[in-house]
Amino acid sequence: MNERVVAPRWALLLLAMGVALVFLGTAAGSQGWQAWWQVQADPVFRQIVLDIRLPRSLGAWLGGALLGLAGAVAQGLFRNPLADPYLLGSASGASVGVATYLSLLGGSVWTTSAWLGLGLTGAAFAGAVLAVGLTLLLARGVQQTLRLLLAGVVVGVVLGAVTSLMTMLQPQVLQAMQGFMLGSTAFLSWHACATLAVVLSLCVAMGWTFARVLDALSLGESTAQSLGVPLPLARMVLVAVVSLATGAAVAHIGLVAFVGLAAPHLVHSLVRCTHAWRLLLSTLMGGALLVLADVVARVLFAPQELPVGVLTAVLGGGYLLWCVYRDAHAGARV
Secondary structure, three states, X not given: OOHHHHHHHHHHHHHHHHHHHHHHHOOXXXXXXXXXXXXXXXXXXXXXXXXXXXXXXXXXXXXXXXXXXXXXXXXXXXXXXXXXXXXXXXXXXXXXXXXXXXXXXXOOHHHHOHHHOOHHHHHHHHHHHHHHHHHHHHHOOXXXXXXXXXXXXXXXXXXXXXXXXXXXXXXXXXXXXHHHXXXXXXXXXXHHHHHHHHHHHHXXXXXXXXXXXXXXXXXXXXXXXXXXXXXXXXXXXXXXHXXXXXXXXXXXXXXXXXXXXXXXXXXXXXXXXXXXXXHHHHHHHHHHHHHHHHHHHHHOOOOOOOOHHHHHHHHHHHHHHHHHHHHHHHHHHX
């Protein structure tokens, strides 16, 4: 079928799935659906649904959508299906920012309430932005895609080692960082949802504007240049999209693995389309995946919750292993 017919249908389906999962997430908890039925009559249930469950589920969708978008842009920019949002060192930079914050303010009142204000969120975002800046400095800009990729890998490894050193020197930091390192949606608030929604709108608009550049890059850099594509400007904007989307998501939900990598792969396996639709579908797919993982993490071993990042790593890693196994057997038959 035509892309103009298939892609919008998948977009509507994924959007409806996301809305349904967010609604389902508001019923995931010790009180179950009972909280919904008594939301008007009991102020306690109203607070549970409207101030805890709903912003958590909506924030999980927004965070997953940002990671899905960042993953799709990264894979198109680097022309590598294994590229993920953390490729430019943002995840390691966020970890260093959180470790530094906890080392300086560990045990204070600000640390315990950090997720509700700037605290850990601001430290993680600042660390992610500084890491991407260091990557761009080492790569001498965005002109060379391969050099940018290698610089991101080096920065990620070095900052990861810095984080390990800090936690080794101050073991109490590791325990405090556990929620961030494993990923968590438990501290999302309406303020966080508003921030994530603004960043997502901006990143989607920027990505959609330069989607045709990704189409041209898929034919090779030489071909893209011959078509008159402004590659330096496009690379700069697309790197900014990946950095901003990843930094905002990581700052609010921690290091959630494989969502940004698996979402574009799922979209590619479902529909073949241009990057304009791929970016949008990956955004919707990422949101649906993270909300689904968050709901499963809450109910699988209830009343105890699993870290959502652990669940996405297991499910996402399993899916990618299955893709490798499937492709290997398909190649063997050929």
